[in-house]
Amino acid sequence: MADTEAINRSGGGDGFNTILKRSVMIQYGMGIVALVLVAAPLAPILFQSFLGEPLYEDVNLFTLDNFSSLFSNEKFYRALNNSLLLAAGTTVIALLVGVTTSILLGRTNLPGKKTLGELVLWPMYVSHLVLAFGWFLMYGPSGYVTMLFRSWFEVEPWNLYTILGMAVVAGAAQAPMVHLFCSSSARVADASLEDAARTIGAGPFTVIWKVTIPLLRPAIIYSAMLNFIGALEMLSVPLIFGSPAGLDFFTTFLYIEGIGKTNPDYGLIGAAAVFLLALITVLILLQRLLLRKADRFISVKGKATRRKLFDLGKYRWPLSILLSTYFFLTLGIVLGGVILRSVTTFLTPLLPPWELFTWDHFALIFKYDAYTRSITNSIFIAGVGAAMAVSLVTLITVVIHRSGFRFRKQMEFVALYPRAVPGIVAGIGFFWAMLMFPFMNPLYGTVWILILAFTMRTIPTAFGAISPMLMQIAKDLDQSSRTVGADWWTTTRVVILPLLKPAVFGAYVLLFLSFLKEYASAAFLFAPGSEIIGTTMLSFWGNGNTGAVAALAVIQISITIIFVTLARKILGVKTYG
Amino acid sequence: MAKLILDKFCKHFGDVKAVDNVNITVEDGEFLTLLGPSGCGKSTTLFAIAGLDHPTSGKILLDDTVFFDGESNKFVEPENRNCGLVFQSYALWPHMTVRQNLAFPLDIRKVPKAQKETRILEALSLVEMEQLIDRYPHELSGGQQQRVALARTLVYEPRLLLLDEPLSNLDAKLRIKARSWLKNLTERLGLTTVYVTHDQTEALSLSDRIAIMDKGKLVQLDTPENIYRHPANAFVADFIGNSNFISGVVKEKLSDKNCVVALGSRMVTCRTRNNVSAEAAVTLTVRPENVVPVVPGGEAVLDGMNLLEGRITAREYLGARFQYFIDLGDEQEIRVETDFQTDSESMKVAFRPEDCLAFVA
Numbered sequence: 052m053a054d055t056e057a058i059n060r061s062g063g064g065d066g067f068n069t070i071l072k073r074s075v076m077i078q079y080g081m082g083i084v085a086l087v088l089v090a091a092p093l094a095p096i097l098f099q100s101f102l103g104e105p106l107y108e109d110v111n112l113f114t115l116d117n118f119s120s121l122f123s124n125e126k127f128y129r130a131l132n133n134s135l136l137l138a139a140g141t142t143v144i145a146l147l148v149g150v151t152t153s154i155l156l157g158r159t160n161l162p163g164k165k166t167l168g169e170l171v172l173w174p175m176y177v178s179h180l181v182l183a184f185g186w187f188l189m190y191g192p193s194g195y196v197t198m199l200f201r202s203w204f205e206v207e208p209w210n211l212y213t214i215l216g217m218a219v220v221a222g223a224a225q226a227p228m229v230h231l232f233c234s235s236s237a238r239v240a241d242a243s244l245e246d247a248a249r250t251i252g253a254g255p256f257t258v259i260w261k262v263t264i265p266l267l268r269p270a271i272i273y274s275a276m277l278n279f280i281g282a283l284e285m286l287s288v289p290l291i292f293g294s295p296a297g298l299d300f301f302t303t304f305l306y307i308e309g310i311g312k313t314n315p316d317y318g319l320i321g322a323a324a325v326f327l328l329a330l331i332t333v334l335i336l337l338q339r340l341l342l343r344k345a346d347r348f349i350s351v352k353g354k355a356t357r358r359k360l361f362d363l364g365k366y367r368w369p370l371s372i373l374l375s376t377y378f379f380l381t382l383g384i385v386l387g388g389v390i391l392r393s394v395t396t397f398l399t400p401l402l403p404p405w406e407l408f409t410w411d412h413f414a415l416i417f418k419y420d421a422y423t424r425s426i427t428n429s430i431f432i433a434g435v436g437a438a439m440a441v442s443l444v445t446l447i448t449v450v451i452h453r454s455g456f457r458f459r460k461q462m463e464f465v466a467l468y469p470r471a472v473p474g475i476v477a478g479i480g481f482f483w484a485m486l487m488f489p490f491m492n493p494l495y496g497t498v499w500i501l502i503l504a505f506t507m508r509t510i511p512t513a514f515g516a517i518s519p520m521l522m523q524i525a526k527d528l529d530q531s532s533r534t535v536g537a538d539w540w541t542t543t544r545v546v547i548l549p550l551l552k553p554a555v556f557g558a559y560v561l562l563f564l565s566f567l568k569e570y571a572s573a574a575f576l577f578a579p580g581s582e583i584i585g586t587t588m589l590s591f592w593g594n595g596n597t598g599a600v601a602a603l604a605v606i607q608i609s610i611t612i613i614f615v616t617l618a619r620k621i622l623g624v625k626t627y628g
Numbered sequence: 629m630a631k632l633i634l635d636k637f638c639k640h641f642g643d644v645k646a647v648d649n650v651n652i653t654v655e656d657g658e659f660l661t662l663l664g665p666s667g668c669g670k671s672t673t674l675f676a677i678a679g680l681d682h683p684t685s686g687k688i689l690l691d692d693t694v695f696f697d698g699e700s701n702k703f704v705e706p707e708n709r710n711c712g713l714v715f716q717s718y719a720l721w722p723h724m725t726v727r728q729n730l731a732f733p734l735d736i737r738k739v740p741k742a743q744k745e746t747r748i749l750e751a752l753s754l755v756e757m758e759q760l761i762d763r764y765p766h767e768l769s770g771g772q773q774q775r776v777a778l779a780r781t782l783v784y785e786p787r788l789l790l791l792d793e794p795l796s797n798l799d800a801k802l803r804i805k806a807r808s809w810l811k812n813l814t815e816r817l818g819l820t821t822v823y824v825t826h827d828q829t830e831a832l833s834l835s836d837r838i839a840i841m842d843k844g845k846l847v848q849l850d851t852p853e854n855i856y857r858h859p860a861n862a863f864v865a866d867f868i869g870n871s872n873f874i875s876g877v878v879k880e881k882l883s884d885k886n887c888v889v890a891l892g893s894r895m896v897t898c899r900t901r902n903n904v905s906a907e908a909a910v911t912l913t914v915r916p917e918n919v920v921p922v923v924p925g926g927e928a929v930l931d932g933m934n935l936l937e938g939r940i941t942a943r944e945y946l947g948a949r950f951q952y953f954i955d956l957g958d959e960q961e962i963r964v965e966t967d968f969q970t971d972s973e974s975m976k977v978a979f980r981p982e983d984c985l986a987f988v989a
Binding site: 525527528530531532533534535536537538541545546549550 | 678679680705706707708709710711712713715716717719721722723732733736737780781784790
């Protein structure tokens with residue numbers, strides 16, 4: 052009886068047709084969603100860059116004027132020059148710090164490396180806006196530490212209002228990324244190569260310099276490019292340190308042209324955004340080209356071998372102290388300053404902080420609905436929005452890696468392209484999309500447009516977090532499910548997704564944190580009612596209310612700590628490897 | 629009621645012909661083995677039957693159901709073929725218990741609950757695994773996993789049983805046990821079965837017929853006995869069992885099936901498959917166990933047999949038997965497997981013309 056039933060199924064009756072359609076429809080659906088989500092902000096920008104009038108006007112004439120006025124704009128060249136210099140400086144500093152920490156903490160017998168290893172990733176949890184703000188409070192021209200230094204030594208110390216100063220701030224914030232890539236690459240590198248160098252008589256430092264670091268080359272190239280791009284699209288540091296010093300950067304140029312002006316030049320902004328997109332796209336292509344070559348030179352075996360730790364000898368303690376000092380200066384003082392500022396009327400080394408103690412900044416935030424709402428909105432967006440984003444990207448990832456979908460190669464390209472889209476460009480793009488497409492109008496002023504924009508920005512992150520685990524699930528498992536009679540969608544639900552759970556949780560934690568931290572794309576998209584912590588911090592900053600910025604920063608950090616702790620306990624997710 | 633037909637089946641990757649123009653008919657209830665070295669296309673063929681691989685051209689039919697037709701571009705998705713495929717890795721879903729693994733195919737077929745339970749237990753009792761029904765796959769040994777994998781394919785009564793080297797992950801002893809157990813089971817169920825392996829012993833002992841593949845082509849399709857006795861070419865002779873390979877030149881044709889071959893100055897009578905012509909360079913194959921040493925006083929029984937003599941260059945003790953390597957001169961060598969033990973330096977050996985096959989070199 053069951054046999055005839057089964058024969059009917061394989062015969063290709065009506066039932067089989069609908070089942071076939073279901074899988075194909077879901078695959079096409081995911082492909083279209085990914086495409087629309089990525090194209091939604093890009094299409095209006097591209098369109099606008101060739102228009103003489105703002106894109107919401109009825110009369111639209113195509114022109115190249117925007118580009119010619121951009122390329123004849125002196126400010127544009129200054130901004131481009133400054134942005135490239137800052138990106139280069141940031142990359143060099145982040146690489147120096149990141150490679151050093153990854154080797155010292157991962158490969159040597161440095162005392163206290165366990166505690167330091169916990170600290171090293173902290174800048175990744177904290178918004179760059181908060182970090183930059185902390186640096187400003189402590190090391191800025193009238194910062195706490197700056198003033199102390201001045202009164203002790205009676206000389207003018209550093210100046211953060213320079214490109215080098217800003218590169219230090221941004222470099223310290225981005226170093227953990229280098230650390231992550233280099234550590235994981237060092238973990239799979241063949242240990243016998245180092246042992247071989249030892250046996251021919253090289254000392255530990257020679258081995259590190261001549262063998263270990265060259266082996267990290269692909270990771271270094273990869274993270275260098277990521278850093279360079281990250282610094283190019285960074286808004287926080289240029290905004291906090293560049294604007295007061297009159298230094299123009301690409302992102303601040305877009306930010307001020309787009310938000311600061313009552314009558315923004317749409318065409319110019321469009322052209323500038325397209326230029327930035329093109330620049331980063333070229334960099335990403337270059338990165339792929341470089342890595343393809345690098346792969347040929349470097350042999351990395353998948354098999355992890357037991358690694359010997361380098362003995363630092365007499366340098367053990369000095370290096371440990373040096374590294375601890377670095378963390379104290381770049382993390383302890385910076386975050387400590389933010390916390391201190393949040394509970395004082397103002398910050399000065401001339402008076403002891405307890406005499407200036409106040410809860411006013413927190414009281415201010417909880418007094419006004421708009422401020423409180425920015426916190427609840429942030430929690431909602433991070434909690435619910437990130438969950439939705441992860442669900443979507445999980446399905447996209449499964450379609451890309453595990454389906455017979457015809458366009459999955461193209462879909463992978465689409466899913467990874469948002470890497471080239473800076474937050475501020477995504478923000479402008481989604482804002483214009485609402486102006487251009489009437490059906491998107493209802494999203495204006497809601498948190499949903501923010502969730503859409505954040506989702507689009509983080510597709511590559513989630514894709515990158517889920518893909519490795521998906522590729523480790525043997526193809527046999529879904530093939531066997533197909534042969535016993537399950538269609539693609541049932542297979543995905545019953546076999547793949549349950550096995551993928553750990554990676555999906557990991558991706559959720561990552562996205563929660565980035566949704567909580569995001570501010571650049573939100574700056575263009577929020578409206579009364581849809582404020583988030585980042586945008587409220589930006590407007591406090593604009594009004595010079597640094598106490599309130601600090602209080603919000605403390606709240607954001609607290610949410611992060613609570614969430615990361617809960618995630619470890621409940622979901623069992625270890626953030627960042 | 630399941631007869632599988634592969635008709636001009638091809639799978640090409642650009643210029644690489646993974647499987648080229650293969651025609652096989654598997655009769656209802658037959659156990660057919662696809663045998664060949666790795667990369668010969670046997671797994672590709674099996675996966676194409678299951679629908680997991682998209683052929684380039686040709687036709688795949690099960691009775692009158694078209695699974696694939698290159699001309700009309702018809703392709704039935706794997707889930708609609710109702711085939712049972714046992715993977716080399718077993719592919720048990722690690723997050724499901726044995727019961728859940730077996731229940732999944734029944735759930736898809738919307739089998740009522742009461743009936744489901746009985747069918748799961750039936751399938752597990754076939755493979756003698758009822759007592760481990762609530763275990764997870766990682767709590768089972770390799771042999772147990774293999775049985776569960778088989779039960780999972782049997783539970784929904786597939787029309788066709790496909791086995792992809794299911795015994796290769798078991799240790800040698802268990803493999804022999806599982807082999808006879810599998811043979812019994814398939815005979816009892818009478819399922820049409822296609823079995824893929826690179827292990828000739830498995831193929832010889834399990835199959836009704838064997839299809840030998842090499843470099844994407846079907847080389848020989850016949851019963852195990854015929855393949856062993858009458859290999860179609862030197863590749864089959866080498867792949868199935870052990871063979872001596874001796875090169876020579878055809879001296880004289882006795883008939884379409886018999887000829888005399890010159891090995892240097894010595895003449896050997898042998899069979900031939902391909903219609904060889906005189907003066908053609910050929911390879912002689914003869915299995916070591918068909919070569920007998922000529923013991924003093926035993927010449928009488930050698931009537932009509934080929935005789936060769938040479939120096940013993942090496943001897944190996946194989947446990948039950950001995951193997952001698954005999955140098956025939958002209959860089960030719962013949963291996964002899966026998967229970968006869970000798971210390972002498974040279975040996976005279978004999979083999980029957982019908983045990984010796986000549987292929988065009």
